[in-house]
Amino acid sequence: MGLKHIKDLKPDMVLDEEVRDINGRLLLKKDKVIQSSHIRIFKIWGVTEVNIQGNNGDKSPSNDPQCPEKLEKIEEIEENTRNLFCHVDMEHPAIKEIFRISVEFRSKHNLDDHDTMIALAEVDTPAKGNGNNFLQKLRNKKITLPEIPSIVFELNEVIANPLSSAEDIAQVVQRSPSLTALLLKIVNSPFYGFPSKIDKISLAVTLIGTREISGLALGISLISLFNKIPKEILSMYSFLRHSLACGIISRILAAHKSMPQTEQLFVSGLLHDLGRLILYSYFPDESRNILSRARSSDMLLYRQETDYLGCSHTHLVKYLLQQWKLPMVLENNVFFHHSPQDAQQPLPATLVHLADIITNGLGIGTSGERFVPPLDHAAWESLELSPSCFDVVTKQATHQYFALESMLDM
Ligand SMILES: [Fe+2]
Ligand SMILES: [Fe+2]
Incomplete structure (x- = not known):
């Protein structure tokens, strides 16, 4: 068996392990023969690697236990x-x-x-x-x-307002270029597994939701408050x-x-x-x-x-x-x-x-x-x-x- 990247998958390979999406939802059971439709589904749901039976996986001598x-x-x-x-x-x-x-x-x-x-x-x-x-x-x-960064309060305020649009939320986030860059990096990663690139915060808000964006912004902002600890x-x-x-x-x-x-x-x-x-x-x-x-x-x-x-x-x-x-x-x-x-x-x-x-x-x-x-x-x-x-x-x-x-x- 071995891990195969999604781009190397071919029809008729047999799964050595069930495949689940990021939310743990079962996409295909163990021992099933992969069809091209399955590969398409894996890509849509952000699966990037699966375990394959037989010698199709990477089993170079250095990996041989x-x-x-x-x-x-x-x-x-x-x-x-x-x-x-x-x-x-x-x-x-x-x-x-x-x-x-x-x-x-x-x-x-x-x-x-x-x-x-x-x-x-x-x-x-x-x-x-x-x-x-x-x-x-x-x-x-x-x-x-x-002090807690003011952007966190501003974000909570704009999110709490039922009249706020995704664009309003994006405007607050974009006031911090580093926060914007990090959020876009996260939403474009397998963490969410979206099939196409998201290049705007407003689109990210629409796709993953206001609560999720504010949660991510909060976590990133707080942890970056402490960027210096003595190396020793x-x-x-x-x-x-x-x-x-x-x-x-x-x-x-x-x-x-x-x-x-x-x-x-x-x-x-x-x-x-x-x-x-x-x-x-x-x-x-x-x-x-x-x-x-x-x-x-x-x-x-x-x-x-x-x-x-x-x-x-x-x-x-x-x-x-x-x-x-x-x-x-x-x-x-x-x-x-x-x-x-x-x-x-x-x-x-x-x-x-x-x-x-x-x-x-x-x-x-x-x-x-x-x-x-x-x-x-x-x-x-x-x-x-x-x-x-x-x-x-x-x-x-x-x-x-x-x-x-x-x-x-x-
Ligand atoms: Fe810990
Ligand atoms: Fe702890």
């Missing part, structure tokens, strides 16, 4: 990945599948080692609990945090990769659960670790200490944060989202992404929770955490998802991710 060198490399990757899963229950069926997919993904993609080189420099570490009044400091406004703490690029992948996976999981407004899940995933950006940008000394301590103790980073600051990155972002008066659903999904069962709406928080675990497993960027965070078993049960969906989810997600990765340079 039976090759001894390859086998040795896979074993090494498996061993390293297992170490990253040391805080999770490896017997859990969902974790087993995420682990299998992670090893496969890490074997296929040469991950950048720099992603894991975090804050190794020795620093003076004050006594434990030194920052216990940390949240209080924030609340007392002794620390100035960034963490690479911003790596942070953005982690955030983007988590957003994409959250959205695809939401589509699998047939949830409406999947853009909310994309934005929640994109912003889930924003609290760490606040930490790294505004409290570099504390950040270095926390990261060094987590590294030397092999402790989970959010537990180390709580140990050191008296609160974790989720509390920081909750504070900021409240200051910015952003929708409650964002707060729900972001604040509870490590404890989704405690959320008022556990379902969307669980999807971000799961997406974060998968993203850490795959190793696409990092927000500073080296390990795969533990799965909330009760939250997983209530999700009623089968681990077998992870294969399709991660394939769709990584395809969309690689198509969007270049936007991180913009």
